[in-house]
Amino acid sequence: MSTSTLSAPQSAPCDLIIDTDPGADDLVALLLAMACPAELNIRAITTVAGNVSLGKTSRNACLAREWAGREDIPVYAGAGRPLVRKPVHAAEVHGEEGLEGVAVHVPRQGLASGSAVQYLVDTLADAEPHSITLAMLGPQTNLALALVQQPGIARGIKEVVVMGGAHFNGGNITPVAEFNLYADPHAAEVVLASGVRLAYVPLDLTHKIITSDERFRQLAAIGNQASKRVVGILDAYVKHDMDLYGMPGGPVHDACVIAYLLAPGLFSGRRAHMTVDSREGPTFGQTIVDWYGVLKRPANVLWLNDGDAQGFFDLLSARLARLQ
Template structure:
């Protein structure tokens, strides 16, 4: 009898431990999205905002990049409005890079940062305060290694926060970045990707901070591309959010299809959110990476030591492959949750 009672108690303890572990595993990831919308940024925001079970979005912080700060901030608020997630605060941040002259990508994203859909001034305004100070305050007071940052544009806001208060690294769980290029080559110069080119000095600050870094470069985003069938799959969701995504993408992908002769177009920034939701869709490896901030033809190149020839310790997870159909299946499923 005593043995049977002990067994039952042990089984009960194991069950409780399993349930507790499952509850911990199921807790949503605390996330701050730093972004410069941008067409693909809006798709990324929709994907994140449609995934509250996995992602607890504490705030959206905006930065100048694809277009000027006033327009990126408006577009972030538009995405929030369209997704019905006005509960998420939007903070405006840096209006220019740390050092270099500002550049924009209106030739890709249009003068307003969004093509294919009309834009307007959203009903709800910006949160009071500056994005950089928000990052400092939030990360300084966070539980150790608890907050993930999804960086969808130039890394200026985080760099400024780290310069202001370096010990905020203790609050960061991981920084997941859309940026860089190696095997693919660049999209703004032969070797540089736009987000890094827009502020390579900020990327150097973040890289030197010692935080856990994951890069989703052009190497992977140019493999996760649209097709006629995938756009029809998104349209078949049949709600307002999916129609906006299809309209945005139909206009946005033309640039890359014409430039590269591709059969479809990439949705760069949305791969960061997909990675956070379903990392099993992607593969890569830990490598050593540096950013070239010297003026010249290799300015803003991400020097990715894929084969380890420099014998330097790895400092980033470099994602090199992704399941394109798996990505669009995920996007379709999540868009169906919106209106």
């Protein structure tokens, strides 16, 4: 069972829904995605409570859209709390407003009418089979609620790419759990059980794609408003992980999902069997990956565990340069 580099994307644009809880790294991911209309046809952005409350994640998603000059993309607000557990947020990492390092304000354009969950149900029910990709940058609550309401919508999904989980790396909110899975493991179980094609972008990968002084200089050299915002956001955001882990730089977790959709050849991993622990106790929210296939169970996720860090920052720099 070998680890392999993934193939190049197809030339046709990817029909994409981004489900997100901005959050600093979500904001970078959104700007990266919205800078690439030829490759990513973003149908909508759906928001969920996670890094901060739903009102703030929804406002921040609308700000990202405004800053990217992409107010053609609708933003739908979704679930304000997890399926079962009590809500948990990460203001100590992302700041009280979810975006440290930049000034936030009331967006020019507000939310689309209707809920994110109903939007997912309606859109995926009407979609051609296996045609729409979902980038899940926060807790998976919205998609889980949609699948519970109408399980048949799984047929419209081409792939779900999740930023979440940890195996070899260890967790970032408990010793074994990554935040997005810890915030709603029951939702992750629903998505996993639906049979949709899943790729996971875990801490195993994102902790290898980290900032450096040279990479900050590379981003700053772009010189437009988008790069200034990204540098400001990341400069504030990465300090937490650098202090916690003693790393020389900090990860840009969610942007790795968008980079995978744009340039999968930057990343490598393998298909494996994964389960999520939703039992109360010290392993709550843990992702258990049978990396070596010892259980002889069918693989149900593509688990990405390595990537080209400089290639990621080169891609991010080139695409941010397209924005204002």
